[in-house]
Amino acid sequence: MxxxxxxxxxxxxxxxxxxxxxxxxxxxxxxxxxxxxxxxxxxxxxxxxxxxxxxxxxxxxxxxxxxxxxxxxxxxxxxxxxxxxxxxxxxxxxxxxxxxxxxxxxxxxxxxxxxxxxxxxxxxxxxxxxxxxxxxxxxxxxxxxxEDFELTDQSVNEIVFPSTLRFPFQEKELDPLKDLASNSASPIRVLYIDSDGKGLSEEQERLKENLEEHFSAIKNTFHRLTKTTASTGIHLFIESRQSTMLALYKRKQGFFSKLFLQSKGDGIEFDPSVPVLLLKELD
Structure with a gap:
């Protein structure tokens, strides 16, 4: 189609x-x-x-x-x-x-x-x-x-996808991310920011497995950062790995808004220098 x-x-x-x-x-x-x-x-x-x-x-x-x-x-x-x-x-x-x-x-x-x-x-x-x-x-x-980002075979190495693992995703909500990963030949790096260091709850483990099922046809890995805020953690993860794409999921209220508001208190301006795929909650 x-x-x-x-x-x-x-x-x-x-x-x-x-x-x-x-x-x-x-x-x-x-x-x-x-x-x-x-x-x-x-x-x-x-x-x-x-x-x-x-x-x-x-x-x-x-x-x-x-x-x-x-x-x-x-x-x-x-x-x-x-x-x-x-x-x-x-x-x-x-x-x-x-x-x-x-x-x-x-x-x-x-x-x-x-x-x-x-x-x-x-x-x-x-x-x-x-x-x-x-x-x-x-x-x-x-x-x-x-403005100056050019897509080449070497310019895209992976797509970082932060998630709170608190809500399930609809298949259609993730289709643009899977499509981007497939067309750019890029693995997806699911990133969980564990700010309080408590690890994943049973429900989050279930949602993590569900997310892995969504990405089963695409190379993907799971990463967990502890004792850091979301904005700082994402910034440092992208910087340390030289990741070249970021995907964010925007609910009508939730992680996306908090991510940017939080960054103002971190001393880090969350303004990514890589392409950003913004996924939207579907009705």
Whole structure:
């Protein structure tokens, strides 16, 4: 079945990089890439398209369509996969609402997003459009790519997946992670942060076995760090192993929010410099 990949773009370098990442990631897979630009005719599009000043008198719709046309021209020179198809959408509105509507009405497998700079700053405390999108979007996984990260055979070695082992996962919630691991030929490193050093309860052992069953077709290992906070532990684990991808599971309330809030008191800013797959709790 053809995958449906949504790629929001503001025509920046980091947005283009996210698209190229996706082309390489799915180089052997049939995909339809939906290139989306959201513009706002009422306020102008200076906050979405680099180089546009607020005082400039512009036709937002025209600028949006011309930008998408330029992307299509650039894609005409790439030959990753003849089974890659491309669709462009130029829509007026609010970015979060437009993306959610597309997710609600189409079978989107993954949303690809490029982040500005070397880090993935997606917690709501960062007050950016991407952090807001990460916070409010429901029922679809999102993959955030740092601006200068390039996917090569050597650039991805493993995917770190922290878990509290307190709740069971639905199979569909983990599909994007398994898909990413398979397509990038990367093992999954399940990481449990045992802050109080008590070990796993019987229920957590059961959930650990359940998680291993989910990942049975993919190389995976289990790791436990003690006497450290989640943010510090994840940071040190990635740094010490030079891990190149991170997957986080975001419930409507829970570990993801605590992870970023906690980091402010650790003396470590939790802003990963590796691609981050954000899995969402499904309804």
């Amino acid at each position: 053809e995958k449906q990949i949504l790629v929001p773009t503001n025509f920046s370098k980091h947005a283009w990089n996210a698209l190229v990442f996706g082309l390489k990631l799915y180089k052997s897979i049939s995909c339809n890439f939906i290139l989306l630009n959201v513009y706002d005719d009422g306020r102008g599009i200076s906050d979405r398209i680099p180089g546009i000043k607020p005082e400039e008198d512009i036709d937002a719709k025209k600028t949006s369509k011309e930008g998408l046309d330029r992307i299509m021209q650039g894609l005409s020179f790439r030959k990753e996969n003849q089974n890659h198809e491309f669709e462009t959408l130029s829509l007026e509105g609010d970015l979060e609402e437009v993306v959610q509507e597309i997710v609600n009405t189409r079978s989107i497998d993954l949303i690809l997003l490029g982040t500005e700079g070397a880090n993935v700053n997606i917690h709501s405390s960062y007050k950016s459009k991407l952090s807001k999108l990460a916070d409010v979007l429901q029922n679809c996984a999102m993959l955030f790519i740092p």
